[in-house]
Amino acid sequence: MVRFLLILTQDPLMRTKHCALEMEFSWGSGKESRRLLLSLLLLAAWKVGSGQVHYSVPEEAKHGTFVGRIAQDLGLELAELVPRLFRVASKGRGDLLEVNLQNGILFVNSRIDREELCGRSVECSIHLEVIVDRPLQVFHVEVEVKDVNDNPPLFPGTQKTLFMAESRPLDSRFPLEGASDADIGENALLTYRLSPSEYFSLEKPSDDERVKRLGLVLRKSLDREEAPEIFLVLTATDRGKPELTGTVQLLVKVLDANDNAPAFDRTLYAVKLPENVPNGTLVIKLNASDLDEGLNGDVVYSFSTDISPNVKSRFHVDPVTGEIMVKGYIDFEESKSYEILVEGIDKGQLPLSGHCTVMVEVEDTNDNVPVMEFKYLSLPIREDAPLGTVIALISVSDLDSGVNGQVTCTLTPHIPFKLVSTFKNYYSLVLDRALDRESVANYGVVVTARDGGSPSLSATASVSVEVADVNDNAPAFAQPEYTVFVKENNPPGCHIFTVSARDADAQENARVSYSLVERRVGERALSSYVSVHAESGKVYALQPLDHEELELLQFQVSARDAGVPPLGSNVTLQVFVLDENDNAPALLPPGAGGGGGAVSELVARSVGAGHVVAKVRAVDADSGYNAWLSYELQPAAGGARSPFRVGLYTGEICTTRALDEADLPRQRLLVLVKDHGEPALTATATVLLSLVESVQAPKASSRASVGALSAETALVDVNVYLIIAICAVSSLLVLTLLLYTALRCSAPPTEGACGPGKPTLVCSSAVESWSYSRKRSQRMCSGEGPAKTDLMAFSPSVPDPRDTEDQQPATGDSLSKVSL
Structure with a gap:
């Protein structure tokens, strides 16, 4: 008959129970026995789920003791243990266990002492990390260390002396310090027995596991004269197999005197104390009373001589007040409770004592960081x-x-x-x-x-x-479109702008190159106007640009990365060519509207002051300030005061006073026409006036005087309003430019190395009017979309009573133009 005991253990996290199978069968039972044995072996080889294995081994096992077939239980082949770098790690456990890589067996490598590993903890196990590579796998193995009865009970000392007064009443109790056993479970459960004595019996510990209520109970009155000393032997036996014992010799010395011993309020005090309390913290205040008087009634408190050094190093009792205070570091992780034996001894000639036990339970505080x-x-x-x-x-x-x-x-x-x-x-x-x-x-x-x-x-x-990085991003420009302002007549090869695209990828996938998207600009190719540097993205003007020929050049620049396949994107550039003062005023011929070039007029001597006698007209191919014209009358030769003057912005020549006989019959006037560019360009017109006599002169002079006076008054009023309008428009323009700058401050600079500042709107005459026109739309060479609309500002002329065509503004009087 063969008897097998099979214990299957699964990881506690799987929430399965331990199960035990106990079977008996006979080797001679034939096929049924063999089947049963095979099933038993297969069941024994069952592996716990999730790659976790649980073994058990008794402590003090010899070197080489079999623990388990770890490789087989983890599902690993023996042949792959070495190639896959099979290794076992145990944190803080040294080399207690080892694996034979030849057969995959986990065995005991060195002495395992359960008490050294886990102290008095009920559960004790060694956690192993089993690591294999290619691919990386981590298994967790728990090896439970079983306790064996290898520690006998130990008393604090081999001999203890007790002093007892002969007057102590029967049933008096004298506490004793019990023995301790380093084992756990049944191996640590102790029973006590006292050697035969007619005076004393042994009080066994109660069911309260916190307190070892062990002591001697007086069963017969003591008589010092009959028995001054009594010898006893106290034996402690554990329940292990085999049983181990420990003994202590008790010497009872009978004292002659004291009638009453100090008595505590209670024999057992239970106190809870948080860990990490500071030194000097009060644990409890004890009180023992003595019915005697004088010195026999004065109680001195002290720890029992049987108290452990661990308690002495952490607590202090005041001999007078009975206060127990902390004097050392209290750590829950080191000790969860302390048993303090306290004596109260009176000061009689033959002192008597009372005893109590203080159980200090240490409460865990969260003082350890993960x-x-x-x-x-x-x-x-x-x-x-x-x-x-x-x-x-x-x-x-x-x-x-x-x-x-x-x-x-x-x-x-x-x-x-x-x-x-x-x-x-x-x-x-x-x-x-x-x-x-x-x-x-x-x-x-x-x-x-x-x-x-x-x-x-x-x-x-x-x-x-x-x-x-993985290549998945195309170059991207900060804006889909940029506006660039370039002055005309720039030098060839001038840098006008720099485009920059950012590729979010890294290394080669982020290396960007630039190129023009070629197209036709009128009759010419785009590449004849501009070029772009492939690496830096700088855009250059290849030839001088002319505002009068080309006001807007619009084109695209392409950015491509070096990925395979390359990714790219385009950006649009709008290059506005700004006007410079490169065109002088041009005088209109006399047939184009009265006056211009060399003008000859007949003037009656009878005209009065303010009579318009001639008009000079001029135009300027530039725009804005550069096309704003003013007229000045040059001083006559010899310094003689001329009776004529010219309108500053109208070009009208009128009399300043009534003509008389002293005035020369032929007057030659030089009119200087000047624009407002920097520097200003000029043209000169010659006006020849012949003074003649006429019968209609007085009447005409009267009408001329009235008209001149009205014109002069109107011109003064118009100039005032024009100045006010100029200031208002200038303020509006400055505010617009400030807002535009604020909105574009984060964008790249929109001007090249030779580009000008931002254009400014100006007004030049006292009265201004705004009108929309589509002038020069054929010069907006963007090649895309409709022509740009210009906002033009003109200053009107002072109306001429004689000529209705003078009521229209001159072409050369345009103030400025803003592209919309």
Whole structure:
């Protein structure tokens, strides 16, 4: 008959129970026995899910003791253990266990002492990390260390002396310090027995496991004269197999005197004390009363001689007040409770004592910060990596217990990663969302481990996750369109603008080159006007530009990266050619509207002051200030005062006074026509006036005088209004330019190296009128879309009573033009 005991253990996280099978069968039962044996062996080879394995081994096992077939239980082939770098790691456990790579067996490598590993903890196990590469796998193995009865009970000393007064009443109790056993479970459960005595019996410990209520009970009155000393032997026996024992010799010395011993309020005090309290913290104040008087009633408090050194180093009792105070570091992780034996001794000649026990239960506080450790980083990660890619393994731990030791891990928000719990306090950092290197090229991943204490403690650990580039972005310009202002007559090869495109990719995928999108501008190719540097993006004007020929040049620049295949984009440039004062005023011939060039007029001597006798007309091919003309009358030869003057902006020549016989019959006037450019350009007109006698002169003179006076008054009024209008328009223009500059301040500069400042609207005459025209639309050579609309400002002429055509504004009187 053969008897098998099979214990199957699964990981506690799987929430399965331990099960035991106990079978008996006979070897001679034939096929049924063999089938049963085969089923038993298959069941024994069953492997726990999720790659976790549980073994057990007794402590003090010899070197080479079989623990388990770890390779087989983890589903690994023996032949792949060495190539895949099979290795076992045990944090803080040294080399207690080892694996034979030839047969995959886990065996005991060195002495295992359960008490050294786990102290008096009920559960004791060794956690192993089994790591294999190619691919990377991590298994967790728990090896439970079973307790064996290898520690006998130990008393604080081998001999103890007790002093007892002969007057002590029957049933008096004398507490004794019990023995301690380093084992656990049944191996640590102790029973006590006292050597036979007619005076004393033994009080056994109660069911309260916190207090070892062990003591002697007086059963017969003491008589010092009969028995001054009594010898006893106290034996402690554990329940292990085999049983182990420990003894202490008790010497009872009977004292002669004291009638009453100090008595405490209670024999047992239970106190809760938080850990980490400062020195001097009051634990409890004891009170023992003595019915005697005088010195026999004065009680002195002290710790019992049997108290452990661990208690003496952490607590102090005041001999007078009975206050027990903290004097050392109280750490819950080091000791969860303290048993303090206190004596109250009177000051009689033969002192008597009372005893009590103070049980101090240490309460855990959250004083240990979680600890994290990163392992096995797989960096950098490509931006096209699939979801679920494992980036790192993280392990966390906390020395606290209960909720204070329960740790949860979180990540910084708004990152494309997540934590996946793999086993207990082990996590994997995996990819949760798609990556884009151009948006974020590097992630600072911060893992926060926080325990469940109140207040909770946390620790952070960070790792930098670099994202590898994949070519997926075309070059991009900051704006779809740029406006550039260039003065005409620029030197050939002048730099007028720089285009810049940014490619969000890296290295070769971000190397950008530039080129023109070729097209026709009128009868000529675009490349005859401008060129662009392939690397820098600088745009150059290849020839001088003429505002009178070409006001707007619109074209596109292409940007391409060096990727395969290349990606690209275009940007539109609008180059406005600004006017310069390169055209002098041109005088209109006399047939074009009265006066111009050399003008000859007949003037009656009878005309009065303010009579218009002639008019000079001129035009300027420029625009704006450069086309704003003014007229001046040059001084006559010899310094003689001329009876004529010319309108500053009208070109009208009129008398300043009535003509008389002293005036020369032939008057030669030089009129200087000047524009407002920088520098100003001029033209000169000659006006010949012949003074004649006429019968109609007085009447005409009267009409002329009235007309001249009206014209002079109107001109003064018009000049006032024109000045006001000029100031208003100038203020509006300055405000517009400021707003335009503010809106474009973040854009690249829109002027080249030889470009001018921004154009300015000006008004030149006292009265202005605004009108829309489509003048020179044929010179807006953008090649795309309709011609631009110009806003033109003119200053009107002073009306001439004699000539209705003078009421129209002269072409050369245009003030400025703004493209709309």
